[in-house]
Amino acid sequence: MSPGARSKELLSPDALEAELRRIGAERYHIHHPFHHLLHQGKLNRDQVRAWALNRYCYQAAIPLKDASIVARMDDPALRREWRERIIDHDGDQDDEGGIRRWLALTDDLGLDRPYVVSRAGALPATRFAVEAYIHFVRERTLLEAVASSLTELFSPQVISERVSGMLTGYDFISEDTLRYFNKRLTQAPRDSEFALDYVRRHALRPDQQAAVLDALRFKCDVLWAQLDALHFAYVEPGLVPPGAYDPNEDVK
C-alpha cells in the first residue's frame, strides 16, 4: 500500500544511494517539530516521559522485526550478520542490551517499569505504526525488509543532536540516562553500511529499486507518525486519546 513515484529507469548503485539519501534528507524525523522541541530542551518532564514511554514500544519491537528478517534469509553468512542486531537489543543477559538501556532511561524519568513494559499507556497510533513495521518486514520481499532499515543511515545525526540537546536542556537527564544512544552511535553505522551494500547489490531492476525507495519512505512514515501522535497528544492541541498516558491523571 506504500505509494510513491515509480522509477521507470534503472539507476546505478550510486544513483540509487543518492536517491535514498535524498528521501532521508526530506522525510527523516529529524525534521519533525517534536524532535526540535525535544533536542532544544523545550519539553517538560511529562512530555519527555510520554516520548520515552511511547518510543519504548518501538525499541521493544526491533528484535521482533530483525528476527523476522533473519527468518527469511537463506544465507548463513547473511543471518550471522543480521543476528547481531538482535543481540544488540536483547543483550546476553537480563541487564544488557538496547531494550534494557531504554528501560534505564524510563526508570530515570520516574516511570514505573511494569507500566512501560505493558505498553498500556502508549498511544494507539504508536502501536499501529510499530505493528505496521513488523508486518512490513514479514510480508514484503526480503529486499524491501532490508531497505526499510535504512533510516539508520541518518540516525547518527539525530542521536547526536538528541543527546547533546537533552543533556543541555533537561536537568533530569544525565549522560548515564542516555547510554542507549551512545551505543547506537557505533552500532547504527555498522548496520546501515551493511544494509546499504545489500540494497546496492540486490536492487537490480527498476521495479526493485522503486520498491526499495518506497520501503525507505514507508519507514520514514513509521517514525514520523510516532512523533505526530506525540505532538498531537502532548504538545498541540494536547488531546490525550482515551486510555493513554495522561500526565494530569496518571501517577505512573
Next chain:
Amino acid sequence: MSPGARSKELLSPDALEAELRRIGAERYHIHHPFHHLLHQGKLNRDQVRAWALNRYCYQAAIPLKDASIVARMDDPALRREWRERIIDHDGDQDDEGGIRRWLALTDDLGLDRPYVVSRAGALPATRFAVEAYIHFVRERTLLEAVASSLTELFSPQVISERVSGMLTGYDFISEDTLRYFNKRLTQAPRDSEFALDYVRRHALRPDQQAAVLDALRFKCDVLWAQLDALHFAYVEPGLVPPGAYDPNEDVK
C-alpha cells in the same frame, strides 16, 4: 498488545453487553473533536476532502477485513451471514456497494478518483490504523475478530449526527452525496445485532470476555487514531506529514 483491565469474574451476557456499551460510550469516535467539527459544519471544504480521502482507506479495507473473518468460520451458516457484509461493500457490479458510494462522495468533493483509490495522499497514520485492523482480525481469535466489529453498535448515532450536520453545514454536500450513510443506517444495526449475539453466546470464560472487551477498545482506538491524525494534519496544529494530501500544494 491491546491493553485493558482484565476482568477476573465471569459476567452474565447482559453484564458483558453493558460493559461493551460502556466502552463505546467512553471511547467511540463520536466524542472526538474532529467529529464535532465535521458534523457542526465547522470544517472547510479542504478539511472535508482530507477526511473523505483518508476515510476511503478504511472503507476500502472493510471487505478485506470481513473476508478474513469469513475465511476463519467453519460454519456455513455463519459464513452466509457474514458474507453479506462483503456484498454490502462491494455490490454486485461496478457501480454498486459501499465503496462505490464512498467514491461518489469523494467525486462530489472534487477529488480525483484515481488519486483517492491510490491512497497516495492518505496520512500514514490512517494506513497504519487500517492495517492494524486487518491484521487484528487475521491474527486474533475469531471471537475477538467478531467483537472488533461491535463499534457498529454505536454507528447509527454517529451517522445520523454526521448526515444531518453535514447537510446543514456544508453547501457543497447534498443528500445524494451522502447516500453511503443512508444504507449504513439499516445495514449497521442488522450486522451489529448478529455480532453482539455471537459474542454473548461465545464469550463464556472470563479470559474470553476480557479479550472481547479489549477487542472493542482496540477498534475504538483504530477509529479514534484516524481522527487524531486528521485533526493534527488539517486542523491543529495543521502539520501535513511529507507526501500526504496538502490542500495548499495539491490541485488533486
